[in-house]
Amino acid sequence: MNEVKIHVCSNESESWDTLWKWRWFTRDVWEAEYWKEEQIALKPVLSLLSKLKVKSVLDCSCGLGYKTVLFAKAGYEAEGSDASAVAIKYAPQLAKKQGVRIRFFRSRYDELSGKCKRRYNCVWSDNFDEISTYEYLVTSARNIYSILNPNGKFVFCASPEKDLKKVIENEWKNRKRFDIDPPYKKGTIKITRVEVAEKTPEGILEHNIFLIEEPELLRAEIASLMNPRIKWTFEDFDKALKTAGFRKVYMTEGNCAVAVKP
Structure with missing residues (x-):
């Protein structure tokens, strides 16, 4: 040698591409356990979606597509998007192996209005709380708002805690x-x-x-x-989402929040 x-x-974009590249390469090591973890993590979300009576879901931070596949297997019309070209390269392979047909497409939050080919009853994200600036939080919220049907729901991870330190x-x-x-x-x-x-x-x-x-x-x-x-309180999300046009934002069990489009 x-x-x-x-x-x-x-930058963050290149870091995500690198992470997904090697995660996919080593998936034989961690995948079986990861499926179990994702099923547990998604259980309260699926329960919530059932109560909200949604039929179509866009997983707009889908990564390699594991949660998207679980949405599809639960009976939802599921699609997945992610900013990472590497993740979107491999996600369809995962879906095919799992026997489900899912459309995956590459999109940042601020590109959703131009890249989605339809509207959804629900948009889900487990990454919305990872956005780095308030300006981008509002921009992302506006794009998510634009791809929802009337009375559509945006479901995302959030914490009710106010003391972020x-x-x-x-x-x-x-x-x-x-x-x-x-x-x-x-x-x-x-x-x-x-x-x-x-x-x-x-x-x-x-x-x-x-x-x-x-x-x-x-x-x-x-x-x-x-x-x-860990940068945003629920009040920050509430303000950003209502600025984007959502009429109601509320917390649910399991650190999930829901924003409702009029």
Whole structure:
């Protein structure tokens, strides 16, 4: 081995692409357990959607599409969108393997009004609370509003807590500072992921260091992401969503919030 290359992702978009690329590559290791975790995480959401009597759902931060597949298997007309080109490349493969037909398309929140080919009864996101600026929060809310049917529902993750510093401290208290996955080899590539956590005023910054060994080459790809970003109170969401036109915003069980379009 005579060469070492190190690449640091320059922005959040590249970091997500890098994360999804290696998550997909190593899925044989974590996928079975992840399906179980996603089913548990989505259980209160599916219960809520049943009460809201929705039929069509856009998972607008779908990642590799695991939750989108579960929506489809639960009987909803499900589609998925994500800003990551890498995630959208692999999500259809996941759906096909699971025996469901789902349209996936690449879109940032602020592009939804131009890229959706239909309107939905419901838009779901487990990433809306990760948006970094209030201006983009409002812009995203307006685009989500535009693709909902009348009386459509936007369902997203939120916390009722007002003391965000306390939330960050609790998250940090329960968070591993350092973690390393066992090496995984497929073909001629062996990869090891190292995770280093850093507390910031906006939440936890997660540094994902992927060590990739190939014949005659060792390289590292470093992808840093806020996970989670803890920046917005429910009052912030309420203000942004009502600015976008939603008439009612309320919390439900399981740290889910609902915004209702007139």
